[in-house]
Amino acid sequence: MGPLKGLRIVEMAGLAPGPYCAMLLADLGADIIRIERPGGTRPGVSDRLSLLNRNRQTIVIDLKCPPGVAVVARLAGKADALIEGFRPGVMERLGLGPEVCLKANPRLVYGRMTGWGQDGPLANAPGHDLNYIALSGALHSIGRRGEPPVIPLNIIGDFAGGGMLLAIGMLCAIIEAMRSGQGQVVDAAMVDGAASLMTFMHGLRAQGVWSDERGENQLDGASPWYQVYETSDGQYISIANVEKKFHDELLRITGLDKEDLPGQHDRKNWPRLQARFAELFRSKTRTEWCAMLEGSETCFAPVLSIPEAMAHPHNRARKAFIEVDGVMQPSHAPRFSRSRPEATRLPDVPGSDTETVLAGWGFAVAEVVELRRHGAFG
Secondary structure, eight states, X not given: OOTTTTOEEEEEOOSTHHHHHHHHHHHTTOEEEEEEOTTOSSTTSXXXXXXXXXXXXXXXXXXXXXXXXXXXXHHHHHOSEEEEOSOTTHHHHHTXXXXXXXXXXXXXXEEEEESSOSSSTTTTSOOOHHHHHHHHTTGGXXXXXXXOOOOOTTIIIIIIIIIXXXXXXXXXXXXXXXXXXXXXXXXXXXHXXXXXHTHHHHXXXXXXXXXXXXXXXXXXXXXXXXXXXXXXXXXXXXXXXXXHHHHHHHHHHHTGGGSOOOOTTXXXXXXXXXXXXXXXXXXXXXXXXXXXXXXXXXXXXXOOOHHHHHHOHHHHHHTOEEEETTEEEEOOSSOOSSOOOOOOOOOOXXXXXXXXXXXXXXXXXXXXXXXXXXTTTO
């Protein structure tokens, strides 16, 4: 039984960050009903392979139909929380805004996921992950000196600064509601979350040890000991020896300690040290370097593709990836010593759980028949 077992949440179907938040909570045991629109959120995409939608039941509701809106309002009235990821004002225009829902259910935690936030000059502007991390200062800081910023997938805005931030905020508000009896709105903006993820760099900058120029800092590819190097077979390895003892151990294992090399923090000679490391690591294959360095007292890991990561012995031992109905995917995280979540389920086809869900939330069979007759389910 997952640690969130018994928590009931209504999720308005969306893209990326909202579903990721719901996935995290559902993975850990929350009972989440995903409300999908007729035709789906992203037509043409496989419902069963949209892994962010796993571990929850789904119903299709036509929010352009008043009886459909009434169904969602009734579900929200019985829920602990609601997740929505529309632009500001959309839920209000549907008659499902926080003022209405909290009046009907004062304990409701109303989670709102947006890019720019519920207010501010850009609140209603369109955007995606890349735009939000650009405005936060995060994108500028990622990349090599003299080169354009590197796009870090959509991990920083959508997932770390978006869905994960909303999940933390909602759990905090749910805990507070258990004490106070009062729900509230959680305004999670990806631009805010991406900025928060840069807090460590802001601290370094305040100390005068972080350059605003990309590719000039210890952790952005400038230092030779926090770096990715190519091996003789065209693969890559990662070295992250921030602490002197790990750096010294790398030199010892590789025999570089016998050479006249610059000190670890001799910035003027970083290019020379990096060139020597590059030459060294090109002398063996990635497999050979793994045999020599993996598990040693130096900070090392091979750069693996997704299939390679799934097959790596450490990840296999941790069961970091699991196979569900023939589909490999990341497992639940984090782990709990006593609360064990139920087995992962692939996403349901939208609408396949309508009767079961509504019955479980107090709708009579005759009501469901009548709602279907009036087009509430599209």
